[in-house]
Amino acid sequence: MASEHPRANLQPLTLHIPEPKFRPGDAVDFAEVDVPPAGEARRPDTADKASDFIDLAYTLVRVLDDDGNAVGPWDPKLSPDVMRRMLRSMALLRAFDERMFRAQRQGKTSFYMKALGEEAVAVAAAYALDHEDMCFPSYRQQGLLIARGWSLVDMMNQIYSNTADRLGGKQLPIMYSVKEAGFFSISGNLTTQYPQAVGWAMASAAKGDTRIAATWCGEGSTAEGDFHSACTFAAVYRAPVIFNVVNNQWAISSFSGFAGAEATTFAARAVGYGIAGLRVDGNDALAVYAATEWAAERARTNQGPTLIEHFTYRAEGHSTSDDPGQYRSEGEPNAWPLGDPIKRLKDHLIAIGEWDEERHAAQDKELAEQVKAAQKEAEKNGILGHGLHQPLESLFDGVFEELPWHLKEQRQQMLDEETASGRPWDRKA
Amino acid sequence: MASEHPRANLQPLTLHIPEPKFRPGDAVDFAEVDVPPAGEARRPDTADKASDFIDLAYTLVRVLDDDGNAVGPWDPKLSPDVMRRMLRSMALLRAFDERMFRAQRQGKTSFYMKALGEEAVAVAAAYALDHEDMCFPSYRQQGLLIARGWSLVDMMNQIYSNTADRLGGKQLPIMYSVKEAGFFSISGNLTTQYPQAVGWAMASAAKGDTRIAATWCGEGSTAEGDFHSACTFAAVYRAPVIFNVVNNQWAISSFSGFAGAEATTFAARAVGYGIAGLRVDGNDALAVYAATEWAAERARTNQGPTLIEHFTYRAEGHSTSDDPGQYRSEGEPNAWPLGDPIKRLKDHLIAIGEWDEERHAAQDKELAEQVKAAQKEAEKNGILGHGLHQPLESLFDGVFEELPWHLKEQRQQMLDEETASGRPWDRKA
Amino acid sequence: MSDMIEAPVSETTDAEPTTRMNMIQAINSAMDIMMERDPDVIVMGEDVGYFGGVFRATAGLQAKHGKTRVFDTPITECGIIGVAVGMGAYGLRPVPEIQFADYIYPALDQLVSEAARLRYRSAGEFTSPITVRSPFGGGIFGGQTHSQSPEGLFTHMSGIKTVIPSTPYDAKGLLIAAIEDNDPTLFFEPKRIYNGPFDGYWDRPSQNWSKHPAGEVPTGYYKIELGKAKIVRAGEALTILAYGTMVHVCAAVVAEAGIDAEIVDLRTLVPLDIETIEASVKKTGRCMIVHEATRTSGFGAELSAIVQERCFYHLEAPIERVTGFDTPYPHSLEWAYFPGPVRIGEALKKIMKDA
């Protein structure tokens, strides 16, 4: 065939490499972030077809306006009591994060990850889901456990890998597993939980159960193939699952542009699969609640999956191993236009006369005490690196249901080693 | 949090399992397939933003109408000469497929795959691309080679794994590699070529080259994680690449519903990533040409990737190992509403007075002869299973650039084996 | 060679009635029976539903057990295993198929980081009682991507079991055991012997299971304990460790060579039946290991290492590995790659040299 573009006439191609707006030292101005007014987004019927509300993947479902009012069709009209409990859960999560972050800095454990600034995402979702619904979280949804009233001491025991750690010190701190609270074992490998959530949801549907699944991953993690497999399976079998994409703008040092945010929203991925998609103000607890409730209703009525992008901001470093000052402007967290999720819900409760600053301050104090007391309790069971908290032989527990001979041999070898050595481990620590 | 859905009141979930419309024995009626009139779809400027023509992912770009006219803004207005060459390439491809399919049935090789009914997809694309552009095909785009005028004898040599097979008998038949014709080595593992095409395109852009890449996969193959990685990378770096999804309705025995076709189009995947998407009548060579030309223009002007869904139908079994009568109605191929791509282009050329049935019949005869002659030529170099066509030691060529000691040892071992044995292999065959 | 492999009756727990089955039918029967016995067993994979699988291993299962329990999937091996892990966590017992073992790599992360690790990392709160079936091995002119033997990889991964049958009888009993097992199991099916035992002489007429004693298979439920090898030929001269297709090739070569070899069909690679292996090698003093997979770091390496560690003072000759070469699986030179009778015969000579 004829080459209709003689090469000599062609302009050289260029490769586009995304670049975030601000780097260390830059003054931050988020004016370009498009924030539609609260209450503006329409709320389709949960029985509507996904193709009928594609626009919702490109706006922001927002309920709380700048004056602390709850407005528009997505207002879940929660009782003040429920809202106060949500507020309390978020504040507790923040207090917990702060204390555990510090514990890591004090050398009491190896690792910690905060959810600072994105507390609403997990907490409000937990309130909107049934307690029996199954959550497949990433590492930043400890808010689910806290909202479901799970024991702080138990969480801390895991963080400390101590004698009371139900996971026997086997997992990195914060990689909880709490079946009783409908919280699936967290994996270190990103996004593997997505197809697993779909499988769980498919199983529930196949069994004629009524429970649904929900899963979370970061915006950066959406690039993994597992994300795509999950969306494809969920679309094909109309699995009763909620996909949450927590778009907190950063994936360690990489801004969301490296996950595709320059081209479209993450909620738009849903459009690509023909499944329901919502883009939500992730710092608005009522919007997160409403979106989750709506998606759960769709799932429960066999309308299939919903993908919710939670537009939020990671106000802290990625983890205790990270220093965000190396790659982004320190002005970002405070300039973030969607504000602080705790303050926004607090302001709303105050605006409707159901809360006040004094009670809030008192609650903060109370929660700090609660966390401190829990920490004290947990530390009775030991902290990481100070003594041997698990029997050595437990290293082999759970590789298989029953130990095959080779693991028995290796276990014996390990015990013999200890005997033979002057290893400074206290078996009974 | 309160469980707002007491379980007892909930309806049991059900799992949706897709089911194709027709199974063996069923009468076929494709009335439900939505076929918009030719000429209807608008043609945006190649400089337009992807978000400005999302509708094109949900319609069908069609140029040839039922009366053999080329209509609408996508008419590429090709010269009769170019169209006659395209027609000839498609007919040659069909003749080639027929003969090679038969050769496999005659036991001359182990495997073959036809492109029957989807000839336009690869052939018209080859005409719209530059010869220097790089193709990353799946196993059903032999039409690219044929349209680029590549030697039939060379292709057959590969199919026969014979002495003249440039790939040294190392690959399954039809897994061509023709660098000279801009045709990347075909992989047996589905969709791996997708990110590779993106990498090639990124490299071209990084180097300020003017060549672009194009890649193909089936609708079934879009489910692989590689597809998602590729689209994500291409969106992020605006890679000059064309993604072709050949939606021929079937993936071996699984209808397109198992890849998500019940929920939306495959072109809609593009919308999910915010990249340009087109849905094209894959049996309309002029539409395929026009879409490819348009996408290539976008790529060449740094507008980034385009995903084109080619809506077509796999008129034959998946491969020589497959019997489609086991899982779909035999009436499907003939009932397919988009017709035969060869007949449609032929009818157009006849309608505009540039072709006639006699010339067509004569050409078919000529092409059959050409293929037959090529086959005769190729078979001089041997057919699979009849004699040893490659030196035994060539088994080790190309594992690495240079043979490490262990492969040298194994090569020697193999040669010693042969000497030691009564193995009926003729080293010189 | 068919009568060289012992009749398997002794292992049958519920042996009547029996019928002739090839390996596909035996595998199909295992799934069918398990789906009847346990409503939590489900079967899924590319083309396994209406069509019944490209090798027909799931034929008839959808019609019998319904679309919700036997269904086709999207073509994403990562998704298939990931979804199976989630179903397992719910409480189902999924039996996913990977159409060819060559296509298992996209699923590796879900297999290794998830299925194999879930029990451990959750201290038993969640488990992965899944059985991944996949045809493997070459000798069918399938070229590079329909012929590979990746079993060795999985044996390096703690938390997963690897099972490979060599007869219809074993296939059924082992598959039932794998499905009942509460840990993830890879069940690799030697596709070259789906229809009949293959003796490695590719230029001789092929056999089928109807004349082989292990082609007589109970129609009902029975299982063969995982982790138990089987001595398919007792002997004194040397020990041959093999599995899958290569068991039959070895048996044929040994018969032709008239050597009194003891042939151990491993059946399960992890956990390995070290007792049987050790006893045999200590008895014979010689050990040959045969597999079709590429040589370097194949499972033969582990076998050689462990035999050497345990039987060092009994060994009268170096342990020999007979394997595929360290090349991709070729198309036209398939039989030059394949560790067939000549390669095995040469190794036999070498290992028996001083005997």
Added chain:
Amino acid sequence: MSDMIEAPVSETTDAEPTTRMNMIQAINSAMDIMMERDPDVIVMGEDVGYFGGVFRATAGLQAKHGKTRVFDTPITECGIIGVAVGMGAYGLRPVPEIQFADYIYPALDQLVSEAARLRYRSAGEFTSPITVRSPFGGGIFGGQTHSQSPEGLFTHMSGIKTVIPSTPYDAKGLLIAAIEDNDPTLFFEPKRIYNGPFDGYWDRPSQNWSKHPAGEVPTGYYKIELGKAKIVRAGEALTILAYGTMVHVCAAVVAEAGIDAEIVDLRTLVPLDIETIEASVKKTGRCMIVHEATRTSGFGAELSAIVQERCFYHLEAPIERVTGFDTPYPHSLEWAYFPGPVRIGEALKKIMKDA
């Protein structure tokens, strides 16, 4: 222990001037130099661009060589390797990073079925001159998914090379050789010794490279041929085969035990330097193999098998493998898993028992 490892000067082709580098700096320098010398070398991976990598291995490269040559990627290891394969086919020489070796599994299909097979299946028309860098190994309280040693898997895959340095000097020279190599190479970096050699005594103060002779690294270009091991301690009593972190642990144990061991640092696993290994074992008559990866089917199995095959008649004691256990990498019991001085010491006693 630092002076137990010989100064590497003899191998340097262009040795002046030198400077003190830790392993990260040496790796950084290798990439920097190769980017200067060859405009086709590009560096990509999660967080490697502006930030310079979570271990800082690519720090400064983007600022110096530009965003088109050093850039961050989406978080898809499959995509990173697939894209690198395509770039390689174009003619570039990509050096992708996988942030932790534990995250290499999603890329396995692109590595094994594509990068490793492209030259073979296209008869050399297309090649994959890519070098995949990835930190591996434990001992940093990284838990299950920041500690694994998957190198053994890749040694089973024909068409790919596997390289593991143990010092800054070697890291730089080997990485340059890997980047120049026209075949795909996995370059696993023992992260435990990025900053200093680790002797396995986790409860003693840690060292750093500034006091180690192999921390003196030429600032310019030099390379160390792939496939060449290095005898880091000559000896007569036994041969120890190790690589990466374990080289240092072995050296420390041997020094404390006062045993005249010959320690061979393999440096490249595929292709293996069999000559050096064979000569050493034939000389000493004893062989110990040490790696951190899980035991079953780890690369130690291949080493044991191949040594046994070639040195059988020289062996005076069973070859010993000292490895991690067949469990996932634990968090709190990391040091019970780790094949540290006690495990090595016990094995030494066993292997030297009759000496």
